[in-house]
Amino acid sequence: MREIAYQFGETGTLVGILTANANPAAGDYLPAFVILNSGLVHRVGPNRLSVKIARKLSEIGYTTFRIDISGVGDSPVQHNFEGSILERWKAETRSAMNFLAAETGIDRFIFLGNCSGAALSFFSALVDDRVIGAVLINIQGEKKLINYFIKLAISNSKIWRRLISGTVQYHDFLDNFKLIFKKRAGRSTVPAYAKKDFFKDLRTLVNRGLRIIFIHSEWDPGLPYFNKILKGDISKLSHNTIEMKLIRGINHDFNLLKGQNDLVAIITDWAYRNIENLKCN
Numbered sequence: 001m002r003e004i005a006y007q008f009g010e011t012g013t014l015v016g017i018l019t020a021n022a023n024p025a026a027g028d029y030l031p032a033f034v035i036l037n038s039g040l041v042h043r044v045g046p047n048r049l050s051v052k053i054a055r056k057l058s059e060i061g062y063t064t065f066r067i068d069i070s071g072v073g074d075s076p077v078q079h080n081f082e083g084s085i086l087e088r089w090k091a092e093t094r095s096a097m098n099f100l101a102a103e104t105g106i107d108r109f110i111f112l113g114n115c116s117g118a119a120l121s122f123f124s125a126l127v128d129d130r131v132i133g134a135v136l137i138n139i140q141g142e143k144k145l146i147n148y149f150i151k152l153a154i155s156n157s158k159i160w161r162r163l164i165s166g167t168v169q170y171h172d173f174l175d176n177f178k179l180i181f182k183k184r185a186g187r188s189t190v191p192a193y194a195k196k197d198f199f200k201d202l203r204t205l206v207n208r209g210l211r212i213i214f215i216h217s218e219w220d221p222g223l224p225y226f227n228k229i230l231k232g233d234i235s236k237l238s239h240n241t242i243e244m245k246l247i248r249g250i251n252h253d254f255n256l257l258k259g260q261n262d263l264v265a266i267i268t269d270w271a272y273r274n275i276e277n278l279k280c281n
Helices: 046-059 086-103 116-128 145-155 159-165 171-178 193-209 223-238 257-273
Strands: 005-006 016-020 032-035 063-070 109-114 131-137 211-219 242-251
Touching: 005 086, 016 086, 032 046, 032 086, 032 257, 046 109, 046 116, 046 257, 063 086, 086 116, 109 116, 116 131, 116 193, 116 257, 171 223, 193 211, 193 223, 211 223, 211 257, 223 242, 242 257
Parallel strands: 032 063, 032 109, 109 131, 131 211, 211 242
Antiparallel strands: 005 016, 016 063
């Protein structure tokens, strides 16, 4: 297996690790995976998940590129960009695709990310037709964390040990618990990215033929919103191009080895089953 570190982008300061296709029998027709940061975790991913995913995908014939967007990991902040952080990061994902196309000749891409990386994958797919697939892990919506933790505590008493040990993001739980006692007058309840916009954009991707898989861990804070608000309508959009998977008994950052293995297996299986649909022309 061959892995190479590169610097790319307009300023040559963005950092990425290319994991080359380790299966010559797969040929050169497959798209490349671009794996994005999960929050502020650098390109190895939480618990080195991005490394594990990249190397497993390499075994079945995919090239992968694990990148640090600016301000995360080894990629410094880009101070000369005029526009929002989201616009800057979308421009950087385009730079990653341009670099891969020049370096490898691959001109079709699948984006993969956890949490904020899933959101950036979604938005990057919207603005570039070269993206033909997306693996969206624990994509977040409007969180109802107090309901989430109460439900979880009732169903699984071990959650309290996880709260104490720090393997659950208990600061989110406490912050949301405090909101119960705060006056809500004057507070806007309209999220920055409304549900109607999400479905309009998702329909655009489906109509383009994008292959998409939504993956959630059972203890992810965004799961109740996804199940209650999004899941039903997503399932109506397309039975052929969209899949949804749940990994039970694991939290947002996949701290348990079984959950990590389950995630890698789901992604690898999806990538393998969709090889014919994801071939580059």
